[in-house]
Amino acid sequence: MSTTELDAAGVTDPALRDAYTRCRALNAAHGRTYFLATRLLAPAQRPAIHALYGFARMADDVVDDPEADATPPAVAARLEEVRARMRRGLAGTDPRALVAEGEPVVAALADTVARYGIDHRHLEDFMDSMAMDLTVTDYPTFDDLARYVHGSAAVIGLQVLPVLGTVVPREEAAPYAADLGVAFQVTNFLRDVGEDLDRGRVYLPRDELAAFGVDRDLLEHGRATGRTDPRVRRALAHLVARTRAVYRRAERGIALLHPVSRPCVRTAHVLYGGILDEIVAADYDVLRTRVAVGNGRRAAVALPRLAHAVGARWRHRASA
Known part of the structure; x- marks a missing residue:
């Protein structure tokens, strides 16, 4: 992580600086769209976002990428170990001690949560949803899915909201932040x-x-043959349309954010929504391939907003 970001965030301890740098590397390696959007934030905001992403990635990897010979009980036990380590960090353990014990991601998370007053319940809800992945393999209705999506996605929006800042009381912006997390997840x-x-x-x-x-x-x-049945295409078209409605609802909350944060969130909103465009363009052929937003479109979306982000930062400094 650049020293500019860490200096701007007031992270001076060498061990913590290393911890945040580790989280940034995880974000850069695994969350391309998310990482690009964070570049539009003010430098002081970026380390916290990287820390929150780094912890989410660490827990998610336990569930989705277990060791080849790991049994389900072993994976569940490992996930509970992550929760216990998280709780120890949130309980006030010195982050420098956590780094010394080989817990850089937890150290950065604990420091971020303390700095921004992030509700610990959001982290617990996230871990609950990760645990659901070990036993729940499908969902009868959207209502059944809602509990999982709350913990896996809505709370991510609620975690980052204090870092982004708002121009209204935080609770007014919270539903829109949660909706955006849900839109990304679906x-x-x-x-x-x-x-x-x-x-x-x-x-x-x-x-x-x-x-x-x-x-x-x-x-x-369809997965086995590489052929997408017309019935599947129609179902996916319906679900894409439903997800676009969530994006439209969430978009109303962008104006409630601090001006410095709006270019980042709008970029994430557009780029992630662009994945839906790519699904449609691929004629809903998601059983055989994994669609993605191309680098050209990423640049076309991000570069104009970079200018807006820089302008917002200067205006904020001038008015401070």
Whole structure:
């Protein structure tokens, strides 16, 4: 991580600086769209966002990328170890001690949570959803999915909201931040149908699929043959349209954020929404391939907003 970001954030301890740098590396390696958007934040905000991402990635990897010979009970035990380490950090353990014990991500998380007063409940809810992935393989309805999505996505928006800042009381902006997290997550579900099937999971509600004559067997057949049934295409088109409505609802909250943060969030909103465009452009062929927003579009979206972000920072400094 650049010393400019750490200096701007007031992170002076060498051990903590190393911890935040580790989180930034995780974000850069695994969250391309998310990482690009964070570049539009003020330097002082970026380390906290990287820390929150780094911890989420660490927990998610326990569930989605376990060791080849790991049994389900072993994976569950490892996830609970992550929760215990998280709780120890949030309880006030000196972050420098955590770094010395080989816990740089937890150290950066604990420091960020303390700096911004982030509600510990959001972290607990996140861990609850990660645990659900170990036992729940599909969801009958959107209502059933809601509990999972709250912990896996909505609370991510609520975690980052204190870092982004608002021009209204935080509780007024919170529902929109949660909606944006949900929109991002459901977009991932639609993009990753094939990969999730390989893990034995279906995140698209059964009743929504059944309305179009789709079930798990049909999805698995498409994954095995590389052919997407017309019924699957129709179901996915319906779910894409439903997800776009969540994006539209969440967009109203961008104006409630601190001006310095708006270019970043709007960029993430557009780029993640662009994944839905790519799904449509691929004729909903998500069982065989994993669509992505190309680098050209990323640049076309991000570069104009970079100018807005720089301008917002200067205006904020001038008015301070």
